[in-house]
Amino acid sequence: MNMQSPVSAKRCPTHPGELLKEDVLPALRLPVAEAARQLGVSRQTLYKILGGTAPVTPEMALRLGKWCGNGPGLWLRMQQAFDLWHAERALADTLAGIPSHVMG
Amino acid sequence: MNMQSPVSAKRCPTHPGELLKEDVLPALRLPVAEAARQLGVSRQTLYKILGGTAPVTPEMALRLGKWCGNGPGLWLRMQQAFDLWHAERALADTLAGIPSHVMG
DNA sequence: CGCCGTGTCAATTAATGATTGACAAAAGTC
DNA sequence: GACTTTTGTCAATCATTAATTGACACGGCG
Numbered sequence: 001m002n003m004q005s006p007v008s009a010k011r012c013p014t015h016p017g018e019l020l021k022e023d024v025l026p027a028l029r030l031p032v033a034e035a036a037r038q039l040g041v042s043r044q045t046l047y048k049i050l051g052g053t054a055p056v057t058p059e060m061a062l063r064l065g066k067w068c069g070n071g072p073g074l075w076l077r078m079q080q081a082f083d084l085w086h087a088e089r090a091l092a093d094t095l096a097g098i099p100s101h102v103m104g
Numbered sequence: 105m106n107m108q109s110p111v112s113a114k115r116c117p118t119h120p121g122e123l124l125k126e127d128v129l130p131a132l133r134l135p136v137a138e139a140a141r142q143l144g145v146s147r148q149t150l151y152k153i154l155g156g157t158a159p160v161t162p163e164m165a166l167r168l169g170k171w172c173g174n175g176p177g178l179w180l181r182m183q184q185a186f187d188l189w190h191a192e193r194a195l196a197d198t199l200a201g202i203p204s205h206v207m208g
Numbered sequence: 209c210g211c212c213g214t215g216t217c218a219a220t221t222a223a224t225g226a227t228t229g230a231c232a233a234a235a236g237t238c
Numbered sequence: 239g240a241c242t243t244t245t246g247t248c249a250a251t252c253a254t255t256a257a258t259t260g261a262c263a264c265g266g267c268g
Contacts, residue, residue, distance in 0.1 A: 028205055033245075038203055042227055047246070057225070058184070058191040066199050069206025076184060080162070084176060087162040095170050099142055101132055102173030137214070146258055151215070158256070 013085050015052035016064075016078035024068060025050075039063045055079055117189050119156035120168075120182035128172060129154075143167045159183055 025035060036046040040063060048054035056064065056079040058072070065072035088095075129139060140150040144167060152158035160168065160183040162176070169176035192199075 031245080040198060040202060043245090044228085044247085045226060048226090051247090054225070058187045059195055060225095062188075062191055062195055062199055063202055066202045067205060069204045072188060076188065080180060080184060083162045084166075084180065087166055091163055091166055094144060095166055098144060098167055098170045100173045101171060135214075147214090148216085148259085149257060152257090155216090161256070164256095 013078065013081040015082050016056045016075050017049040017052045017054075019078065020064070021050040035067075039067055055083065117182065117185040119186050120160045120179050121153040121156050121158075123182065124168070125154040139171075143171055159187065 025032065028035070030038075032046055032050065033043050036043045039046065039060075041060070045054065049056060049060070056075045058076065061072035061075040061079070064075045129136065132139070134142075136150055136154065137147050140147045143150065143164075145164070149158065153160060153164070160179045162180065165176035165179040165183070168179045
């Protein structure tokens with residue numbers, strides 16, 4: 001059994017917005033509107049991310065990375081895991097029809 | 105000096121399409137049109153990826169991952185590095201105006 | 209010559225990331 | 239208690255873009 005590279009877990013990975021909402025914002029004790037202003041995005045855009053209905057784009061990851069001081073990597077990886085998990089399910093049957101070119 | 109997490113190098117990371125064009129396709133000895141057919145995308149879409157003018161989306165990464173047998177991770181990471189590098193330059197001055205919340 | 213596959217360009221469509229505007233509910237102030 | 243401000247959410251609009259289809263020049267081959 002190959003335990004390496006667990007391409008995607010059974011459970012949906014947490015959306016980066018959740019981390020932002022549950023951990024980061026409370027720690028900074030900032031109202032959302034003020035956070036949005038500092039990040040240079042609209043109030044609504046940040047709300048959507050917090051609600052998990054908008055993705056953390058590479059640009060937003062850069063903003064968050066600078067703002068939180070931890071760099072864009074974490075936000076980007078979280079969003080990527082999230083996207084991949086969903087795409088994998090959306091394309092499940094399509095992928096089944098794609099041939100593999102590395103020794104069946 | 106902090107040598108860890110080199111968020112982005114000076115040089116533009118190679119586009120995943122380049123790897124596909126230079127290494128994968130030659131190894132498989134397949135014409136592009138046939139590869140596109142097997143991947144389930146249009147001929148033109150694949151050409152654009154090979155030319156570096158179209159991104160490898162999460163869905164395309166899944167297709168390539170299945171097709172090549174190495175999983176979506178590599179393609180996704182390459183594209184992400186590529187996107188990040190460009191976004192970092194596009195947002196350079198915007199980022200300069202975003203305050204950092206972790207000890208100046 | 210006529211045919212087929214290749215590589216590229218333009219136009220169209222569908223999806224989506226982000227902004228603005230509007231509005232009800234909660235918090236704060238006089 | 240009435241008034242103002244802030245908050246959280248919804249809808250509409252705009253701009254971008256990923257992907258498709260259609261069209262066309264080039265090169266080998268029957």
